[in-house]
Amino acid sequence: MMKILVAVKRVIDYNVQVRVKDDGTGVVTDNVKMSTNPPDDNAIEEAVKIKESGKAKEVVAITIGDDKAQETVRKALAVGADRGIHVKVDGIVEPLAVSKILKKIVEKENPDLVFMGKQAIDDDCNQTGQMLAAILNWPQATFASKIEVKEKSLEVTREIDEGLETIEVNIPAIVTCDLRLNEPRYASLPNIMKAKKKPLEQLNASDLGVDTKARIEQIKVEEPPKRKAGIKVASVSELVQKLKNEAKVI
Amino acid sequence: MSVLLIAEHNNTDLRPFTFNAATAASKINADLHVLVLGNKSDSVAKAASEIPLVKKVIHVDNEIFDNFTAENYTSTILKHVDSYSHIVCSANTFGKNLMPRVAALLDTSQVSDIVNVISEDTFLRPIYAGNAFATVKSTDKKKCVTIRPTSFDPAPSTGGSAEIVKSEPGDKFESSKFVKREEIKSDRPELGTARVVISGGRGMQNSDNFKLISAIADKLNAAIGASRAAVDAGYITNDHQVGQTGKVVVPDLYIAVGISGAIQHLAGMKESKVIVAINKDGEAPIFSVADYGLEADLFEALPQFLEELNKLNSIQK
Ligand SMILES: Cc1cc2nc3c(=O)[nH]c(=O)nc-3n(C[C@H](O)[C@H](O)[C@H](O)COP(=O)(O)OP(=O)(O)OC[C@H]3O[C@@H](n4cnc5c(N)ncnc54)[C@H](O)[C@@H]3O)c2cc1C
Ligand SMILES: Nc1ncnc2c1ncn2[C@@H]1O[C@H](COP(=O)(O)O)[C@@H](O)[C@H]1O
Numbered sequence: 001m002m003k004i005l006v007a008v009k010r011v012i013d014y015n016v017q018v019r020v021k022d023d024g025t026g027v028v029t030d031n032v033k034m035s036t037n038p039p040d041d042n043a044i045e046e047a048v049k050i051k052e053s054g055k056a057k058e059v060v061a062i063t064i065g066d067d068k069a070q071e072t073v074r075k076a077l078a079v080g081a082d083r084g085i086h087v088k089v090d091g092i093v094e095p096l097a098v099s100k101i102l103k104k105i106v107e108k109e110n111p112d113l114v115f116m117g118k119q120a121i122d123d124d125c126n127q128t129g130q131m132l133a134a135i136l137n138w139p140q141a142t143f144a145s146k147i148e149v150k151e152k153s154l155e156v157t158r159e160i161d162e163g164l165e166t167i168e169v170n171i172p173a174i175v176t177c178d179l180r181l182n183e184p185r186y187a188s189l190p191n192i193m194k195a196k197k198k199p200l201e202q203l204n205a206s207d208l209g210v211d212t213k214a215r216i217e218q219i220k221v222e223e224p225p226k227r228k229a230g231i232k233v234a235s236v237s238e239l240v241q242k243l244k245n246e247a248k249v250i
Numbered sequence: 251m252s253v254l255l256i257a258e259h260n261n262t263d264l265r266p267f268t269f270n271a272a273t274a275a276s277k278i279n280a281d282l283h284v285l286v287l288g289n290k291s292d293s294v295a296k297a298a299s300e301i302p303l304v305k306k307v308i309h310v311d312n313e314i315f316d317n318f319t320a321e322n323y324t325s326t327i328l329k330h331v332d333s334y335s336h337i338v339c340s341a342n343t344f345g346k347n348l349m350p351r352v353a354a355l356l357d358t359s360q361v362s363d364i365v366n367v368i369s370e371d372t373f374l375r376p377i378y379a380g381n382a383f384a385t386v387k388s389t390d391k392k393k394c395v396t397i398r399p400t401s402f403d404p405a406p407s408t409g410g411s412a413e414i415v416k417s418e419p420g421d422k423f424e425s426s427k428f429v430k431r432e433e434i435k436s437d438r439p440e441l442g443t444a445r446v447v448i449s450g451g452r453g454m455q456n457s458d459n460f461k462l463i464s465a466i467a468d469k470l471n472a473a474i475g476a477s478r479a480a481v482d483a484g485y486i487t488n489d490h491q492v493g494q495t496g497k498v499v500v501p502d503l504y505i506a507v508g509i510s511g512a513i514q515h516l517a518g519m520k521e522s523k524v525i526v527a528i529n530k531d532g533e534a535p536i537f538s539v540a541d542y543g544l545e546a547d548l549f550e551a552l553p554q555f556l557e558e559l560n561k562l563n564s565i566q567k
Binding site: 012014017018019020027039094095096097099118119121122123124125126127128129130131132133134135138139140141142143145155159160161162163164165166167168169170173178179180214215216217218219220221222223224227229230231232233235236237239240242243244247249250 | 319320321324342343344346347348349350351352353354355357358359360361362363372376377378379380381382383384385386387388389390423425426427428429430431432433434442446470478481482487488489494495497502503513514520523524525526532537538539540541542543544545546551554555558559562565566
């Protein structure tokens with residue numbers, strides 16, 4: 001029976017209108033609502049579903065970040081993960097460093113599968129899963145919208161620009177999840193209470209011997225160029241006239 | 251040092267974004283080489299050699315590249331990177347899947363999805379779904395960079411005659427297997443490169459109503475896009491999704507129909523030259539980025555739109 005490790009990241013909630021700091025050092029995070037990175041919820045959901053189907057025995061949620069990042073692990077525990085790991089690092093940790101930390105944990109925990117989100121909606125990097133697969137020399141199934149668990153492999157449907165692609169990866173493997181993979185469940189109040197009693201192990205990145213120093217200097221962060229407000233047209237014929245004679249695009 | 255661009259292709263032709271990536275790559279350094287990994291792909295190597303910006307093509311032809319898996323590509327790319335300072339490719343699902351696997355094995359922190367080249371080591375990239383732009387400087391010796399194709403013009407495709415050097419593949423990766431690819435074929439222009447895009451959202455209500463959109467798309471020679479909500483609801487297939495987790499489009503004309511304008515959708519279309527929004531809710535956020543907003547019921551507006559287009563003497567294609 002399988003053991004599944006799921007990586008969950010704490011990010012600014014997707015509903016928040018992100019604002020750039022005046023001094024250009026980053027975006028405003030004080031008093032801003034934070035949540036689990038959306039596709040990471042799909043990753044947890046899929047792992048829990050596989051466990052419920054009897055094909056996995058344990059789901060372990062892991063996060064890498066400051067003390068507050070533990071909230072994401074608690075949320076994963078509340079929707080069915082069995083135990084959690086928090087690797088403490090302050091500040092920005094680049095995907096390369098995250099993947100190195102995850103590799104150490106994989107070597108310790110020996111999971112059969114690692115599930116993660118396809119992309120973090122803060123850095124929009126879309127790297128970590130592929131990097132972890134590389135340094136473990138495991139197969140990667142990225143942008144998964146369907147997973148079928150077989151005897152010693154997974155058949156994964158991937159969302160690609162041209163449509164859909166199906167691959168088969170031997171276990172152990174890394175899967176990065178798309179939002180369409182499943183419908184994440186909500187945590188019920190009793191389960192949130194129970195989650196508080198589930199084990200959550202704390203480690204430091206430095207104890208794992210991973211160098212988390214940034215390789216990419218963030219020189220400045222600025223507002224994107226603003227679009228000029230346009231006009232409202234009163235009718236379809238006015239719209240077509242404007243497109244033809246003013247914008248000259250049709 | 252030189253730049254190595256990983257070509258995206260289908261074993262017959264270069265995929266269009268390779269030309270956009272070539273433009274960006276040559277801005278990093280003019281000594282641009284292209285690596286073509288394919289199976290029975292001589293025509294691809296030839297096409298790459300005809301891009302005037304390209305100085306050399308390295309061609310590895312082997313059956314293990316028939317289906318472009320990141321695992322098989324990576325071992326061969328690693329065999330060829332020694333003399334390069336930068337490895338680059340497009341930030342579409344091809345490059346997103348591939349490049350981090352290469353970067354990690356080079357112990358390089360990848361710079362994803364750049365929209366501008368500031369210098370050999372400094373790039374501009376959107377973060378937070380395009381709500382902020384970060385200027386970042388890579389301090390790694392070898393840099394791995396993916397390029398947002400729609401932010402760079404495609405390079406000219408003819409006139410060059412770079413030398414083509416044959417080379418050998420790396421090890422085959424045994425633990426994964428390609429099963430099938432379901433490509434959605436269409437006679438319409440590709441979403442990523444179309445001059446006009448018309449997209450439908452949840453307001454379309456069902457897949458049948460997308461006929462209203464396709465009739466106009468036919469008329470305007472437009473590609474068809476969609477919001478995630480429309481894709482999730484099954485009105486249209488995933489390859490049409492525009493946005494943070496879909497495709498980025500920068501057409502001359504983008505028409506959003508029954509789309510509210512969530513930031514995740516705007517992330518994929520707000521750089522379009524002219525934006526039209528058709529929505530019955532006058533407060534919908536899509537109007538804040540629209541050059542021309544029409545507050546109307548789409549089921550009345552779309553048939554009228556088609557009628558008005560039919561009245562025109564000529565339409566740009
Ligand atoms: C991590 C993450 C990533 C995401 N990535 C993407 C992405 O890449 N792309 C994307 O699009 N979304 C994405 N989303 C989803 C996004 O947040 C919105 O939910 C989605 O864009 C809404 O789609 P919509 O505008 O079609 O639907 P709605 O928000 O439901 O809007 C429907 C609109 O149609 C209008 N309407 C209804 N009926 C009519 C009518 N008869 N005539 C005229 N107008 C009508 C309504 O007024 C409304 O404004 C993502 C979300 C998350 C959390
Ligand atoms: N700090 C982190 N802690 C836990 N998981 C992470 C972290 N950073 C990235 N991940 C995982 O990697 C995925 C892709 O992130 P990224 O490569 O940053 O876009 C996320 O969806 C998470 O599953």
